[in-house]
Amino acid sequence: MGRFLVIRLTQGMLVLAAMSFLIYALIGLMPGDPIDEMIAANPHLTSADAEALRQRYGLDLPITERYGNWAASALAGDLGYSRVHSVPVLEVLAPRLVNTLILVGSSVVLAVLLAIPIGVYAATHPYTRTDTAVNLMCFAGISIPPFWLALMLIILFAVILGWFPAGGMLTVGDGGLADRLSHMVLPVATLTLVTVGDYTRHVRAAVQEQIRQDYVRTARAKGLSQAAVVWRHTLRNALIPVVTVVALGFGNIFSGALITETMFAYLGTGKLIYDSILGNDFNTAMVALLFVTLMVLVGNFLADTLYVALDPRISFASRSA
Amino acid sequence: MSQPTRLIGTALGLFLGSAGLIAAQAEETLTVGISQFAPTLHPNIESASAKSFVIDMAHRRFTSFDADWQPVCLFCTELPTLENGLAVLETTPDGEDGIAVTFTIPPDAAWGDGTPATTRDVLFTWEAGRSEQSQFGNLQMYREIYDITVVDDKTFTIHRNRVTYRFDMINDLRVVPDHLERAIWEENPAEYPNRTLYVTDPTNPGLWFGPYRVTEVESGAYIVLEQNETWYGHPPYFDRIVVRTVENTAALEANLLSGSIDKIHGSPGLTIDQALAFADRHGDDYNIIFQEGLIYEHIDVNHDNPILADLRVRQALMYAADRQTMVEQLFGGYQRVAPTSISPLDWIYTDEIAQYDYDPDRAIALLEEAGFTDIRDGVRHHAETGERLSVDFMTTAGNRTRELVQQVLQSGWSDVGIEVVVSNQPARVFFGGTLSRREYTGLAMFAWLTSPENVPRTILHSEGIPTDENGWAGQNYMGFNDPRVDELIDTLEETLDPAEREPLWHELQRIYAEQLPALPLYHRADSYIMPLWLGGVVPTGHQYDTAQTVEYWHRTDR
Amino acid sequence: MSDLTLGPGHLSASPLTLRWRRFLEHRIAVLSGLVLLALVVVCFSAPLVEAWMGVDANRVNLLNRFAPPSAEHPLGTDDLGRDFLLRLLYGGQVSLIVGLAAALASAVIGTLIGVLAGYYGGWLDAALMRLTDGVIALPLLPFLIILAAIDLGKLPFVPEAWATGQDANLYRIVVIVSLFGWTTVARLVRGTALSVRQRDYVRAATALGAGNARIILVHILPNVASPIVVATTLSIGQIILLESVLSFLGLGIQPPTPSWGNILTNAQELIWNAPTLAIYPGLLIFITVIAFNFLGDGLQDALDPRSIAKR
Secondary structure, three states: OHHHHHHHHHHHHHHHHHHHHHHHHHHHHOOOOHHHHHHHHOOOOOHHHHHHHHHHOOOOOOHHHHHHHHHHHHHOOOOOEOOOOOOEHHHHHHHHHHHHHHHHHHHHHHHHHHHHHHHHHHHHOOOOHHHHHHHHHHHHHHHOOHHHHHHHHHHHHHHHOOOOOOOOOOOOOOOOHHHHHHHHHHHHHHHHHHHHHHHHHHHHHHHHHHHOOHHHHHHHHOOOOHHHHHHHHHHHHHHHHHHHHHHHOHHHHHHHOHHHHHHOOOOOHHHHHHHHHHOOOHHHHHHHHHHHHHHHHHHHHHHHHHHHHHOOOOOHHHHHO | OHHHHHHHHHHHHHHHHHHHOOOOOOOOEEEEEEOOOOOOOOOOOOOOHHHHHHHHHHOOOOEEEOOOOOEEEOOOOOOOOOOOOOEEEEEOOOOOEEEEEEEEOOOOOEOOOOOEOOHHHHHHHHHHHHOOOOOOOOHHHHHHEEEEEEOOOOEEEEEEOOOOOOOOOOOOOOOOOHHHHHHHHHHOHHHHHHHOHHHHOOOOHHHOOOOEEEEEEEOOOEEEEEEOOOOOOOOOOOOEEEEEEOOOHHHHHHHHHOOOOOEEOOOOOOOHHHHHHHHHHHOOOEEEEEEEEEEEEEEEEOOOOHHHHOHHHHHHHHHOOOHHHHHHHHHOOOOEEOOOOOOOOOOOOOOOOOOOOOOHHHHHHHHHHOOOOEEEOOEEEOOOOOOEOEEEEEOEOOOHHHHHHHHHHHHHHHHOOOEEEEOOEOHHHHHHHHHOOOOOOOEEEEEEEOOOOOOOHHHHOHHHOOOOOOOOOOOOOOOOOOHHHHHHHHHHHHOOOHHHHHHHHHHHHHHHHHHOOEEEEEEEEEEEEEEOOEEOOOOOOOOOOHHHHHHHOEEOOO | OOOOOOOOOHHHHOOHHHHHHHHHHOHHHHHHHHHHHHHHHHHHOHHHHHHHHOOOOOOOOHHHOOOOOOOOOOOOEOOOOOEHHHHHHHHHHHHHHHHHHHHHHHHHHHHHHHHHHHHHOHHHHHHHHHHHHHHHHOOHHHHHHHHHHOOHHHOOOOOHHHHOOOOHHHHHHHHHHHHHHOHHHHHHHHHHHHHHHHOHHHHHHHHOOOOHHHHHHHHHHHHHHHHHHHHHHHHHHHHHHHHHHHHHOOOOOOOOOOOHHHHHHHHHOOOOOOHHHHHHHHHHHHHHHHHHHHHHHHHHHHHOOHHHHHO
């Protein structure tokens, strides 16, 4: 176990370091720098001013040198200021991460809570009408354009029915818990609807797989009821792929809610990354992207570890080989 | 890892902690929706229309243009003129022609924390603005003012080293409080943009002196403004104004319909197409104003492109573009075809210039004259060189209105045998690199937002052509170079008598229409969607927003 | 990490007809296949429809915007007075081409990398698999945004025609999607290649002097064909969906070239006045994506040897 951890951690650090350079270089490849933008906004900037500004931001150096400078100060704990928001990057990022965690966290929990009973039911009643209907719904969920779904929900529940607010995170001047919760309903619903299908399919497949296993047949032959068999013997094993799927998707959670966040004017990480990339906010984009990458790596690591922990048949030795 | 975790912890605390606060609802609140967020609130650093909208409610420029496009004093007592003696021609220490202009701050003006607004604030702003380390907008103005003499606490005289007809205006000198900001600036000028209180503590009352002051900022989501007790002017009606940002315009519209916001502001707000559609359905329930303005939509032409360098080709492009039908059908007639960059609403406008009414036959004749007689697969080729009459056409990707216009133009031009290859780019790339480094090869469509009687020095003067040598400064992205235009621009600026300027302006428009440095399309209109009970909102149509008269906004129903 | 779906080897043993019969049992998949076939035929016959109807799909007519359905325009006209049916058909062509091309390119890249890694093993395997891990760790959407904004013309390996011109955008999307999409196939192929290499008959073939190329072509590729087909089918739908998301962000296929994604995105602002402009492309994307998913599902059932045990 110890050796496994060390190997994985070293690998993770290496991947992260390589990624940071890749991200840096890619953002650097995007045409235009902040000074170009300042010139566009401020026609009276002279060439000397532009040059001075480029020097101040270190934009006159080659990209490898710039990356070196950036990495050195980042390792020293200085992640820099957001150019657009003029505050240290972490101050912009932290609240966004919390918001996204709340939004995506609740939708993942909700989706899993829905997926397990639905998936188990469908698996234990294969080839019935319900099973077919569940299957159809699952595919529908993963096949719908997310912004389209969001717009439909806004039109139906915010404009026509008026049950929930159309966007934002709170009513200015109110901001009570109930108010915040009512603002969460539609974005959480959107995210849940587009993920629940995938989870349900995994639960269904896993449970079906388990039911075919010999020890379940044995248990049933011994006279245990269907429900008891399912809960006692299959669910634990059936959870493995679900946990894996959730953990593997963990990192993309932070950037992947972009569409939902945009549609509902929800201040999350996905929107921040999008805005900072297109708004030439180098430091913010860099740190936010690295953080998301780190989370993906952590997610992968968790998936592997949980996989091993939940499934006694697999040993760490065989996994790390 | 420990630091981010701790930060997340505090942020979580904030999220839950503020949940209990519920403000009284009896007060009168106006919630305005816009589609962009103001990144920082410092009045002098980075300009964006979303930002000036918010700042103008809590801050005032010394001088500005009113809704009738006349210069006005907003933060001074009288507009200086040569006649009233507040402006005096003088000679600079270097022996150049200069002018001394005197302004007086309104006697009762005070920052929100009670500190009187004085000439010390002016001095500090000017010092910070003209310094080597400055990151303020309009450096040219700060440097043109080579000295300021303080008369007393409220009165000061600026000394300019150039005499232009705009000597009476210092729109971009937006005062910041000396008592709060000077120490921060002096400590580290280079880091000032990140450390100013406008960023670190924007709700500090001492930063604002307008009818309202900023009391709450949720970056990216909303800004709350409440009445400022130290305001010296007309008392505002609303207790509170909330400016909310919803970037997706379809969602913005849904927010209006669901009552989450009261009003959608003109710019940045809905697209005109969307506003027209909205007017169709809800015209009776809302007061919808389409304000035509100084937003000049046009197509920059790269004059280094040999095909487009031929005037006949540029003229053919104009004749083959049915701008009139486009404006009527796409924009409900609320936008007008632009003869040149000068708006028909500006007093310097003249219509005695070359006009390009839709005339495809004429376009074809011009193209044939230019040698493009050979038609293969519907595209013209040059009879001798065999060159294909094909040009690249760029604009900002994702801007639906521009994309619609682009397709209309493309369709019209292909009818006369001009092939147009569309290659659009995201705004950041388009404005941040392609335009400013002149990397587009053919046509580039975008807009200029200007003020009344604005001299297009950076746009049309040959010194404004961005090159590697001048660090890509300047906005003459076309590479247009006409000695007479350079001369006109130089003379115009220095001609103080409006009557003498008028013929110069007319000549400039004539040359523009004849030479077509860029292809004029139309002057854009902004749409203001307001509840029927809202009065006093007067759209200005230029870059100085209607929010500069926010104190007159009121409910008409009580 | 999660490449446990594969039980390699015994596929080549079962006859094709058996799988075909099993596929036919999956009724929704068969229906999906038929729907897709119909969509492809209809979309790619757009030029014929255009000629038959006697209208030009790109011809803007500002005097006939938002026209209701009529004999001349069966689905009415769009916001620029163009025939909406033809726009949808041409848009379908583009969306399907993007989906197919990017999925195929991903499959090719994935197969190549998988074979190299699995067959040759050693340091090459280690390096390629770390590369795969790295690519999987990339947050997809932000990277697509960055890549969509980069000027491809500045990269040395991109042909001139792909970087500029009307279709540059289409190529760009295909290229960047396949740069990210190959990992699934690479892992599938590597696993198979790894195990096939150890088989006795392969060792025998090697001993008899069969070249690497021959072994890869004859023994490895046939064994991985089925999972590749399944994975590719499933990814077509996802890519079509992804294109619509990129369009929503203003980074997808650029007008005037229509795609279902950009037609839908443009229509959302007009959702109140001209809802049909948004309903049809939304519905078409939905139907196509769901059909590809069902088809993939059916193929998996039919081709996966484990499903033999199922019934």
